[in-house]
Amino acid sequence: MHAPENLLADCGSCFGLCCVALPFAKSSDFAVDKAAGEPCRNLRQDSKCGIHSTLREKGFPGCTVYDCFGAGQKVSQSTFAGQDWREQPSNSSEMFAVFPIMRDLHELLWYLADVRDRDSTATLHDRLAREIDELEALTTSVPDILMSVDVTMLRSRVNELLIRASDLIRAEVxxxxxxxxxxxxxxxxxxxxxxxxxxxxxxxxxxxxxxxxxxxxxxxxxxxxxxxxxxxxxxxxxxxxxxxxxxxxxxxxxxxxxxxxxxxxxx
Structure with missing residues (x-):
């Protein structure tokens, strides 16, 4: 498949949410501990990483691996209409709570898009398209609705469809x-x-x-x-x-x- 543009990370349109909302522990992937909701010490005021070009050398290879599936810019520019958490502190807790949920939704959309147009999944195309439409509509919801999403239940439902699609694709082998x-x-x-x-x-x-x-x-x-x-x-x-x-x-x-x-x- 050709990667859907809305599922590709655009860090320039994000307020550094992965560098703030998510926790990480000191390990081979991260040089320090950081709590959820705490800005990374390398995050600059312009939402860019101060050591982006030397992350691996400085002990942060985990940052070079992470991918948000485009959830960062969606939450920053759509869900919160371009309001930076620094400028609107009252929004910060909701924004940080919504971000990982949006990432989960976008990840599911990535999987569905991967199998949607394959010839071997033709019998599932209509159902795949409906599931994508429903998830995309959910990603446009207000923060309260997004925070109420039961991600575990949603993953279970979508996974049944993904397994069927996988079986059809691999049947030729x-x-x-x-x-x-x-x-x-x-x-x-x-x-x-x-x-x-x-x-x-x-x-x-x-x-x-x-x-x-x-x-x-x-x-x-x-x-x-x-x-x-x-x-x-x-x-x-x-x-x-x-x-x-x-x-x-x-x-x-x-x-x-x-x-x-x-x-x-x-x-």
Whole structure:
């Protein structure tokens, strides 16, 4: 798919919400602890990062991985009509509460958009379109309605549809593997044939998938932090996100879905 513009992060149109609303703990991903609602010490008054070009060197690689699916600019410019939380402190608590919910909604829209126009999901096109319309309408709601959304229930409902779509797409692959939900941290799978495999919710942290065939593989929820994807082929993979690609290790030989951008830190 071609990535929908409204689901691509536009940091220049956001009030640094991911740098304020979300918490993070001191770890290999973040150099310090930060509570939810507390501005990151690197966030400038113009909502830009003061160390953007050296985040990894300064101990904040987690920031280079994160992706909001366009929720930041939606909350900043649409839900709160361009009112910066600095200038309207009374809005800040609502804005910070709405942001992660909007991100969840946009993430679901990303998954639905990924399978909406594939030929193999033709029997689901009408239902997929209806679900997208309903979610998009919900994203335009006022803060009170957004904060009342039961994200868990919504994810469960949409997931049933996403599973059906995945099954239809992967049906053409014979002998496909099922690693759904498995702990495969550090697994050695260089050159593996994972075409059409189910890797839903699979832990692949630090795994070696160098040169692996991941075409048509279902990657929803797969943890690819530090996964070696050098030379791997992910074209046509299902439900892959920028967040996952950013967290993995790749190179110029890694082939990724056209909806995703090649991370700048890849060799």
């Amino acid at each position: 014979k002998g496909k593997k099922n690693y759904r939900g498995r702990d495969m941290m550090g697994a050695k799978l260089a050159g593996a044939n994972l075409r059409g495999a189910s890797l839903r919710g699979t832990y692949l942290i630090g795994a070696t998938l160098r040169g692996a065939d991941l075409r048509l593989a279902d990657l929803i929820g797969a943890d690819l932090r530090g996964t070696d994807l050098r030379g791997a082929d992910l074209r046509g993979s299902i439900y892959a996100t920028q967040f996952q690609i950013n967290a993995a290790q790749g190179d110029l030989a890694t082939r990724i879905p056209e909806s995703l951008a090649r991370p700048s830190h890849w060799a």
